[in-house]
Amino acid sequence: MKNLRGKEHITVDTSGFITLTPSGREIAEMIYERHQLLSSWLVQLGVDKKTAVEDACKIEHIISRESFQAIKTHVQSLMVPS
Numbered sequence: 001m002k003n004l005r006g007k008e009h010i011t012v013d014t015s016g017f018i019t020l021t022p023s024g025r026e027i028a029e030m031i032y033e034r035h036q037l038l039s040s041w042l043v044q045l046g047v048d049k050k051t052a053v054e055d056a057c058k059i060e061h062i063i064s065r066e067s068f069q070a071i072k073t074h075v076q077s078l079m080v081p082s
Contacts, residue, residue, distance in 0.1 A: 001018075007023075031060050034060035034063065035060045037075060038052075039053045039055075040052075
């Protein structure tokens with residue numbers, strides 16, 4: 001929390017209520033997109049859902065933008081439009 005506050009990604013009021021700043025929201029949305037794509041992709045590859053979600057939680061925070069974009073592009077290219 002101290003790190004997020006120091007980088008101005010959150011604000012904390014006197015009651016302890018936490019609010020995302022615009023930059024914090026952008027990061028949260030990026031992490032959520034990564035989590036959703038990675039966990040569903042791992043499940044499609046045959047990984048148990050519980051394991052896929054746990055692994056996605058680990059990967060989503062450390063994967064580079066470049067690598068995630070490459071995975072995202074690849075996964076999207078495999079999707080057949082309905």
